[in-house]
Amino acid sequence: MFFKFLFRRLFYVIPMLLITTLVVFSLILLIPGDPALALLGDNATEEKLTLLRAQLGLDQPIMLQYWSWLTHAVQGDLGRSLFTGEFVSEAVFSRLGVTFQVVATAMVISFILGLLFAITSVIKPNSWIDYLARFFGVLGTAIPNFWLAMILVVIFSVNLGWLPATGFTSITEHPVGFFKSVLLPAFCLGSFGAAQITRQLRSSLLEVLESDYIRTAYSKGLLLWPVIWRHGLRNALLPVVTTAGLLFGNMLGATVVIESVFAIPGMGQLAVHSILQRDFPMLQGVVLIMVLMILIINFITDVIYGMLDPRIEFE
Amino acid sequence: MKNREKLLEVKHLQACFPTQRGEVKAINDVSFSIDKGEIVALVGESGSGKSVTALSVIGLNTPSIKYEKNSDISFKGKNLISMKKKQMKKIRGNEISMIFQDPLSSLNPLHPIGRQIAEPIQLHQGLSYIKSREKVIDLLKKVGIPEPEKRLKDYPHQLSGGMRQRIMIAMALACNPSLLIADEPTTALDVTIQAQILNVMRELQKDTGISILLITHDLGVVAEMADRVLVMYGGEIVEEGDVFSIFQNPKHPYTEGLLSSVPKLRGASENRLRTIPGTVPNPLELPKGCNFQTRCSYATEQCSDLSPQLVSNEMNGKVACWHPLEKVNKKVTNFV
Numbered sequence: 030m031f032f033k034f035l036f037r038r039l040f041y042v043i044p045m046l047l048i049t050t051l052v053v054f055s056l057i058l059l060i061p062g063d064p065a066l067a068l069l070g071d072n073a074t075e076e077k078l079t080l081l082r083a084q085l086g087l088d089q090p091i092m093l094q095y096w097s098w099l100t101h102a103v104q105g106d107l108g109r110s111l112f113t114g115e116f117v118s119e120a121v122f123s124r125l126g127v128t129f130q131v132v133a134t135a136m137v138i139s140f141i142l143g144l145l146f147a148i149t150s151v152i153k154p155n156s157w158i159d160y161l162a163r164f165f166g167v168l169g170t171a172i173p174n175f176w177l178a179m180i181l182v183v184i185f186s187v188n189l190g191w192l193p194a195t196g197f198t199s200i201t202e203h204p205v206g207f208f209k210s211v212l213l214p215a216f217c218l219g220s221f222g223a224a225q226i227t228r229q230l231r232s233s234l235l236e237v238l239e240s241d242y243i244r245t246a247y248s249k250g251l252l253l254w255p256v257i258w259r260h261g262l263r264n265a266l267l268p269v270v271t272t273a274g275l276l277f278g279n280m281l282g283a284t285v286v287i288e289s290v291f292a293i294p295g296m297g298q299l300a301v302h303s304i305l306q307r308d309f310p311m312l313q314g315v316v317l318i319m320v321l322m323i324l325i326i327n328f329i330t331d332v333i334y335g336m337l338d339p340r341i342e343f344e
Numbered sequence: 345m346k347n348r349e350k351l352l353e354v355k356h357l358q359a360c361f362p363t364q365r366g367e368v369k370a371i372n373d374v375s376f377s378i379d380k381g382e383i384v385a386l387v388g389e390s391g392s393g394k395s396v397t398a399l400s401v402i403g404l405n406t407p408s409i410k411y412e413k414n415s416d417i418s419f420k421g422k423n424l425i426s427m428k429k430k431q432m433k434k435i436r437g438n439e440i441s442m443i444f445q446d447p448l449s450s451l452n453p454l455h456p457i458g459r460q461i462a463e464p465i466q467l468h469q470g471l472s473y474i475k476s477r478e479k480v481i482d483l484l485k486k487v488g489i490p491e492p493e494k495r496l497k498d499y500p501h502q503l504s505g506g507m508r509q510r511i512m513i514a515m516a517l518a519c520n521p522s523l524l525i526a527d528e529p530t531t532a533l534d535v536t537i538q539a540q541i542l543n544v545m546r547e548l549q550k551d552t553g554i555s556i557l558l559i560t561h562d563l564g565v566v567a568e569m570a571d572r573v574l575v576m577y578g579g580e581i582v583e584e585g586d587v588f589s590i591f592q593n594p595k596h597p598y599t600e601g602l603l604s605s606v607p608k609l610r611g612a613s614e615n616r617l618r619t620i621p622g623t624v625p626n627p628l629e630l631p632k633g634c635n636f637q638t639r640c641s642y643a644t645e646q647c648s649d650l651s652p653q654l655v656s657n658e659m660n661g662k663v664a665c666w667h668p669l670e671k672v673n674k675k676v677t678n679f680v
Binding site for chain 2: 245259337338
């Protein structure tokens with residue numbers, strides 16, 4: 030049953046990838062600027078430019094360019110960077126781990142803060158902690174993460190000197206260094222997520238606690254905490270799982286800004302550089318991998334949903 | 345005959361809910377008692393205060409409820425109203441338990457039924473799930489679930505409505521309570537299933553000697569199950585009596601109205617179904633005098649001046665009415 034479900038979901042992924050890559054490919058060509066011009070400089074002659082365009086295949090119609098990219102991509106060849114000559118696949122995969130570590134930490138922070146705020150605010154409705162949680166819910170949604178990033182850098186890096194302002198250490202190299210370097214960027218990414226989870230979980234918990242089976246739980250002699258823990262939370266988390274899946278995509282997009290602010294060598298930074306340099310193959314590679322990650326996360330979300338809710342069957 | 349030992353005694357229970365438009369008096373000076381092994385039906389329309397009364401006994405009303413000072417609910421000699429949460433927790437699900445109207449929404453959709461039934465056993469008897477498993481299987485057998493071992497891991501949505509209510513009953517009886525509150529236990533079920541569930545409840549009552557407080561608006565269920573009947577209207581008990589006298593010789597015009605609005609197959613088929621005119625009075629604006637006066641065909645001036653007290657009558661029952669009915673109503677007796 031489960032494998033059938035898995036197989037069918039994988040089947041959906043293929044047209045999804047085709048469409049998204051085609052759209053991205055077309056959009057990239059809409060970006061003003063010419064990679065040939067960027068490569069050769071302003072003083073290049075028209076002849077040289079034409080020659081280079083022909084070499085890079087840029088003079089061909091879009092559909093043909095896309096087709097040639099696609100046929101190579103299915104064989105695992107995402108092309109080479111127009112500038113450094115690096116293999117796109119190598120460049121992307123070396124940065125994937127970095128971004129994944131940052132986003133995963135941000136996700137953990139979102140969940141910890143979200144659960145903490147939502148549960149305390151539900152236990153004592155209309156108390157100061159409830160108001161604080163709701164205020165945080167609005168604040169976390171409203172504050173732009175790059176602005177938060179700069180403020181936090183000023184406080185914790187410049188003034189207090191506790192945490193580094195830039196750079197990244199992988200968890201495999203140096204766990205403590207990883208923790209220090211990831212804390213600020215992950216918090217900036219995660220504050221939005223924490224706010225979303227707080228808001229969502231708070232309202233769904235309040236709704237669940239009104240339901241009949243919660244009354245049944247009380248009638249068995251359970252008190253508030255065990256009722257929330259055993260009967261409330263799991264039910265209330267169902268809609269949050271969907272939110273979390275969306276958040277992941279959201280955070281992946283936000284790394285473009287956050288990795289630039291903190292100079293983290295991840296996918297987001299690579300995307301920004303590729304756009305600025307009109308490094309189309311590289312950008313296409315980055316986008317492809319990001320889309321793939323989001324599709325995988327959607328799949329994982331569905332599986333978690335099915336595990337949490339026995340009413341859903343993997344068909 | 346039954347030993348008339350009092351299990352539950354409710355005295356002068358009076359409660360209100362604060363709302364934005366003022367305090368709503370939900371129940372007004374309600375007194376009754378339940379003996380050991382007795383099945384008492386609490387009858388009334390929606391909004392008559394029957395559910396609030398029942399939920400007061402098990403302490404499950406919304407926390408905003410306010411009880412009057414001299415309200416007293418005494419269960420085995422202990423006052424439940426002034427009881428602290430931690431003590432009340434030991435009574436709920438252990439000595440007093442409850443089943444609800446809609447078994448689907450009353451069971452947690454995400455937990456297998458075996459675990460849900462085992463929960464009160466684990467909680468009150470400190471057993472692990474593995475150890476309580478035998479008891480759960482035994483309970484499932486008692487409520488008539490075939491192949492109970494195989495059902496333990498089923499989820500509520502995989503069972504039929506009747507099965508779910510059997511699960512609720514098994515869960516409520518898990519710790520051998522002495523009082524079961526059944527809040528419209530058959531209302532959400534098919535008619536054929538209703539009879540089965542009532543049978544299960546009656547059988548279990550005979551076996552265990554449990555007392556049952558049965559809340560219902562279905563007089564068929566009352567006739568089938570109850571030893572004694574309490575009729576509630578506008579937050580007050582208006583009539584009390586054993587089931588035969590209530591059905592054969594109702595004293596209160598409201599009780600008479602309730603009985604005559606039950607559809608009958610035999611006789612009088614040319615007549616339209618009788619109803620009680622009007623609606624339940626708004627609890628925010630209860631009339632002076634008797635609550636039922638606006639809908640009562642026997643009402644006089646006296647009824648709008650003073651509210652009648654619940655007084656004993658010659659039939660070993662009680663009625664709160666200035667003009668209690670005398671004669672036996674033929675139409676009504678057809679029903680029983």
